[in-house]
Each structure stands twice: as C-alpha cells, then as structure tokens.
Amino acid sequence: MKKIRFSLIAVAALLVLGSCKKHELWFPMDEFSGAEIQIHYMEPVVNTAANYIDSVYVNDVLYSSKDGGGSLAVYNGVPSMDVGKFFGVKEGTMNLKLMRKGEVIYDRNFTVEKKKQNVIIHDLNADPIILDNRYPYWNDRGSEGATAENWGTDSVCKFMFINLLYESPGVPYPGKLQYQYRLNDAKSTDPWNNLGDPVGFGEATDRVMVAFHWTGSPATTPYQRVNFRILTEDGNLLQVWNGSRYVDYSDYWNANLGRCAMHFFRGYRTTTPVCNVSNWFSL
Numbered sequence: 013m014k015k016i017r018f019s020l021i022a023v024a025a026l027l028v029l030g031s032c033k034k035h036e037l038w039f040p041m042d043e044f045s046g047a048e049i050q051i052h053y054m055e056p057v058v059n060t061a062a063n064y065i066d067s068v069y070v071n072d073v074l075y076s077s078k079d080g081g082g083s084l085a086v087y088n089g090v091p092s093m094d095v096g097k098f099f100g101v102k103e104g105t106m107n108l109k110l111m112r113k114g115e116v117i118y119d120r121n122f123t124v125e126k127k128k129q130n131v132i133i134h135d136l137n138a139d140p141i142i143l144d145n146r147y148p149y150w151n152d153r154g155s156e157g158a159t160a161e162n163w164g165t166d167s168v169c170k171f172m173f174i175n176l177l178y179e180s181p182g183v184p185y186p187g188k189l190q191y192q193y194r195l196n197d198a199k200s201t202d203p204w205n206n207l208g209d210p211v212g213f214g215e216a217t218d219r220v221m222v223a224f225h226w227t228g229s230p231a232t233t234p235y236q237r238v239n240f241r242i243l244t245e246d247g248n249l250l251q252v253w254n255g256s257r258y259v260d261y262s263d264y265w266n267a268n269l270g271r272c273a274m275h276f277f278r279g280y281r282t283t284t285p286v287c288n289v290s291n292w293f294s295l
Contacts, residue, residue: 047124048098050145051076051108051131052089052292054176054278056285059086065117069109075099084110087278087290089130095293098128108133108140134176134214134278141214146172149219149272149295167226169267170219171238172294175211176278177287184213185281187245191217195224196237196264210245216274224267235266240289242277252281265291 049070057063065084068076076082076090084090091097103126110118110133118136128145149170173191178184188210194202208217226234240263242250249260265273272295279287 044100045126047101047103047126048128048145049101049124049131050089050091050098050129051084052133052276053084053086053110054132054134054276054290055086055136056178056181056279057086058285063112065110065112066114067111069107069111070099070101071107072109087276089292096295110136130274132174132176132214132276135182141176143174143216145294146216146219147294167269168221168223169270170221170272171207171267172217172219172272172274173207173211174216174274174276175213176276177213178278178280180280180282186213188212189250189277190243190245191275191277192241192243193222194239195267196239197225204241207240210243219272222267226267226269233271234269237264238267239264240275250281252287253283255284255286261287263289265289268293271295 051068053065063086064078066078067074068084068090074080076084082090082092091099101124103124105121105123107121108118108131109116118133120139122131122140122142124131124142128147130143130145132141132143134141171193173189175185175189177189179186189212190210191207192204193207194204205222207220207222211217222238224236224238226236228234242261244250251258252261265275271293274292274294276290276292277287278290279285281287
C-alpha cells in the first residue's frame with residue numbers, strides 16, 4: 013500500500029510540474045507624452061454644495077462629474093480621489109467648460125505645456141491661471157536648504173504658497189505677500205523664516221523644504237505643527253477681516269513626513285468670504 017501511495021504522490025507531482033508554464037500577461041497601455049493638469053476652483057464664494065461645479069469638460073470631453081469622478085467643490089480640485097493624480101491631455105490650447113445645474117457657467121481656452129501644471133479658476137469671468145506644478149518634487153540636493161546631513165532623513169517636507177487673495181469683490185490684492193513659517197516648538201523669540209520670495213496675485217513660490225522634528229508613529233504619518241503668517245511689502249503683518257473685525261492673519265498646518273503641500277491663499281481680505289488657506293497635497 014505504501015508503494016502505491018508513493019507512486020500516486022509522484023504522479024501528482026509530475027502533473028503539477030507539467031502544468032507550470034510561463035504565462036505572459038499583457039495590459040493595454042499607451043505611452044503618454046502630453047501635458048498633465050489638475051483643475052482647481054478658487055473663486056471667493058461661499059463653500060456650499062449650491063456653488064459646486066457639477067461637471068468639468070476639457071475639449072468637450074467629460075473629465076469629472078458629480079455622478080462619476082466627483083464634483084469640483086469650492087476651494088478644491090480634481091482629480092481629488094488620491095494624492096498625486098493628474099488628468100492627461102495633449103499639450104497646446106485646451107478648452108475648459110464648467111457646468112452647474114445643466115448650465116455652462118464657464119467657457120475659456122487655456123494653453124498647457126508638456127509638464128505637470130495646475131489650472132486655477134479664480135473668477136468665472138476671467139481666464140484661468142496656469143501654474144507650473146514644480147515637478148519633480150525631490151530632485152535637487154543642493155537647493156532650498158537641503159544638505160548632505162538632512163537629505164533623505166525622516167525630518168523634511170515641502171510647502172508651496174500660491175497668492176490668490178482678493179482685496180474686495182473683483183479687485184485682486186495689489187501688493188506682494190511674503191509667506192513665513194515657524195515650527196510650533198520654536199521659542200517666541202526665534203525668528204520667522206521666509207517661505208520663498210514675496211509673490212503677487214496669481215504667482216507662486218518654489219516648493220521650499222522645511223526641516224522639522226516629527227512626533228507620532230512611523231506606522232501612521234509622522235508630523236509636526238507649523239505656524240504661518242504673512243507680511244505685506246512694507247514688512248507689516250497682513251491685516252484681514254475675520255467676519256467682525258480686522259486681525260493679523262495667522263494659521264497653522266502640519267508638516268508631514270516626506271509630503272509636498274500647496275497652500276492656496278484665497279478669499280477676500282476686506283469682506284466675506286474671509287481669506288484662508290486651502291491645503292492640497294501633491295505628494
């Protein structure tokens with residue numbers, strides 16, 4: 013019986029080995045060589061569902077909708093399902109249509125190059141702002157404060173500031189803004205750090221590296237709180253309307269391990285909707 017049993021096992025093993033063949037898996041894939049875009053809606057309006065964009069068309073092709081890839085919310089962007097997603101389009105002149113409740117509310121042309129860019133709608137009666145996404149995000153050890161000592165460590169992230177501030181309805185803020193940061197554990201006498209150079213309306217800083225001392229578990233997302241403020245061209249703190257009075261603008265966001273964030277500063281300085289930052293992760 014043992015011999016018969018061993019013989020059966022040997023035959024079974026041969027059958028298994030004989031069935032193991034090399035199978036090649038093929039996936040339909042086209043080489044992409046065009047432009048990549050993210051589309052943001054930053055017009056100073058109340059952030060309610062009634063003001064959302066229901067459908068986004070690029071060259072009359074539906075790219076996002078409330079029934080498919082998601083609506084375009086106020087102070088947000090598409091594609092928004094995951095970090096780092098872009099729409100692929102041909103480089104050159106594009107047409108952008110936005111629809112709300114079955115009506116076309118925005119119909120403008122814009123031009124994109126063969127790289128990653130952010131298309132920003134700041135006014136439904138104006139052309140969009142086309143912003144260089146500054147990709148790749150981590151490619152130069154010698155710039156933006158990176159050194160051989162801190163490069164590739166567990167204590168760096170990047171921030172990018174985009175000035176979309178309106179002074180009042182229809183009037184962009186006329187001066188340049190200097191974005192500044194300071195780690196939350198810094199002493200009150202420690203200096204503030206400039207995040208890039210001052211930028212005017214529609215302009216953005218470089219992606220500036222910030223070194224921090226993270227807390228939390230590496231199994232989640234290590235982080236540290238960072239405080240932010242803004243200076244005007246004359247070196248004073250930016251005064252903004254908070255709904256009842258003028259105050260010095262200040263805010264805080266977390267620096268997350270290895271992440272690259274864009275800070276869209278939007279809204280009105282002198283009225284509501286009040287100005288604030290929309291935090292958007294590119295990585």
